[in-house]
Amino acid sequence: MIYEQVIITRIVIDRPKQVRMFQVKLPRQTQTVIGVETGLRWINGVPVEPPHEILPWKLPVEIQRNTYIGDLKLQSTEPGNIFFASDIVLNNNNAYADFTSEYLVPKNHTNQLKAEEDPVQIGGKATVLFGCYKDNLADLVTTPFKYIVTIYVWIKLFDNAAK
Amino acid sequence: MNIALAIEYIPRRMKDLGVGDNYYLRFRHFVLEAGQTLEMDAHNQFFLLIDDNSDLSISSDFGFYDITYPNTNEQTYEHQGLIIITNYSSSLNHVRFIQIIPKN
Numbered sequence: 144m145i146y147e148q149v150i151i152t153r154i155v156i157d158r159p160k161q162v163r164m165f166q167v168k169l170p171r172q173t174q175t176v177i178g179v180e181t182g183l184r185w186i187n188g189v190p191v192e193p194p195h196e197i198l199p200w201k202l203p204v205e206i207q208r209n210t211y212i213g214d215l216k217l218q219s220t221e222p223g224n225i226f227f228a229s230d231i232v233l234n235n236n237n238a239y240a241d242f243t244s245e246y247l248v249p250k251n252h253t254n255q256l257k258a259e260e261d262p263v264q265i266g267g268k269a270t271v272l273f274g275c276y277k278d279n280l281a282d283l284v285t286t287p288f289k290y291i292v293t294i295y296v297w298i299k300l301f302d303n304a305a306k
Numbered sequence: 307m308n309i310a311l312a313i314e315y316i317p318r319r320m321k322d323l324g325v326g327d328n329y330y331l332r333f334r335h336f337v338l339e340a341g342q343t344l345e346m347d348a349h350n351q352f353f354l355l356i357d358d359n360s361d362l363s364i365s366s367d368f369g370f371y372d373i374t375y376p377n378t379n380e381q382t383y384e385h386q387g388l389i390i391i392t393n394y395s396s397s398l399n400h401v402r403f404i405q406i407i408p409k410n
Contacts (some may be wrong), residue, residue, distance in 0.1 A: 158377045162370045162375075162377065163379055164369070164370075164379060164380035214366050216367065218368050220322050220323075220324065221323070222322075225368050273368075275368050
């Protein structure tokens with residue numbers, strides 16, 4: 144039987160311009176890595192702009208600048224090499240041009256926002272992925288901050304017990 | 307990393323990446339002036355740092371090397387992509403790499 148699983152890795156960033164190298168360990172039954180998803184959880188400190196601030200809907204619609212927090216890369220030891228690269232941002236435009244946002248605050252899976260993984264196709268023989276996260280928020284903020292970056296690695300694996 | 311380890315490491319790493327024996331090697335010795343920043347485009351290549359240097363910062367697409375930098379939990383000796391080398395020293399500085407160029 145083949146089934147899917149998600150492996151969650153959390154990285155705590157609490158120092159300016161921090162560089163974190165990490166590994167994501169995969170089960171031995173892993174067939175392929177099929178997707179990667181990222182998340183950001185603010186712990187303390189003041190970002191440049193309040194995250195996810197919902198302004199009343201008005202005309203003309205205004206785009207707010209997203210806050211660039213850092214960049215994340217994942218590497219496989221197999222031929223896939225660096226297979227995933229993503230900017231971690233605070234999305235300040237969740238409510239863009241959405242007149243319902245004044246009453247129904249946008250969250251994941253509401254207001255037509257759909258948080259899904261980015262599909263990838265990487266072999267899982269190596270049973271470990273390497274990751275590198277570089278903080279960039281310190282370029283914008285001088286006061287102390289702390290946040291958690293979450294990496295969700297979706298894998299497809301064989302169930303040996305079912306053989 | 308020293309040269310002996312690099313010579314042992316490269317064939318295994320290239321085999322893992324599917325390159326096999328199809329690659330060229332070049333030994334590169336860069337000389338940086340005081341405060342100089344050098345950018346190298348190595349998007350289809352690998353640069354292996356083969357000696358430690360306390361006055362240098364190397365940042366690349368996947369990794370970071372700076373012996374004196376406190377906010378990292380690991381130093382990277384294998385670099386690829388856009389590589390940025392900064393010489394923090396107030397004098398001339400040297401950095402040596404083995405450049406691995408996969409064949410088409």
